[in-house]
Amino acid sequence: MRTIIFRTIAPYLAALMVLFSIFVLLRGHNEPGGGFIGGLIAASSLAIYGIGCGVASVRRAIVFHPMGISGFGLFLGAIAGLPSFVYRQPFMTSQWLEFKFFDVDVALSTPLVFDIGVYLVVVGAISSIALALEERESD
Template identity: 70%
Template sequence: MRTLIFRTVAPYLTSLMVLFSVFVLLRGHNEPGGGFIGGLIAASAFAIYGIACGVSPVRRALYFHPMAISGFGLFVSSMSGVVSLYLDMPFLTGQWTVINVLGLPVDVSTVLFFDIGVYLVVVGSISSIALALEEREHV
């Protein structure tokens, strides 16, 4: 399904879906959403882009290998749990702090970094599977 209309619309649709996935990721602390759902939306965006334009443009857009993205996400998630061990608390106990960004207070927590790690794991693993299936289909 590589029609001219689909190939033209796919990059814009992919951009909007990735932006929406980041919104869902960051919204997940107070409302439904989070790293897993946001990662699925982003992986779906890359799958649509792969169907429309092929696998090599998606690999160039991702810049890093999908499994490297997944591995880094696993590292970020596990390191967010290690922070609590240094404070003599059980593993994965949430820690919060406030930082000032341009004079505005921003709440930062280890829960946010755990969600970001889950997001990266889902994007990397699902994108890797989708790209492998798309490559196999055209061989």
């Protein structure tokens, strides 16, 4: 399905989907969404880009190997639980850091770090599967 229309629109659609996936990731702790759903949207955008423009262009776009992205996400998810040990609380107890940034209250939390880790695991794993299937299909 590599029509000229799809090849032309795929990069723009993929970029829009990645932006939406980041929006879903960041709003996911307080409202519906989160790392898993955001990661699925981002992996779907990479799959659309791969179908439209080829696997080689996707591999150039993501720079790192998808399983490396997944491994880093797993590491980040595990690291998110460590600050609770500093305060002698059970593992994965939420910790919050609140500060003002140009008169805007910013609240950073360990659940956000965990969600980013889940996002990266899902993007890496699903992208690895999708790219492997697309490579096998194109041979």
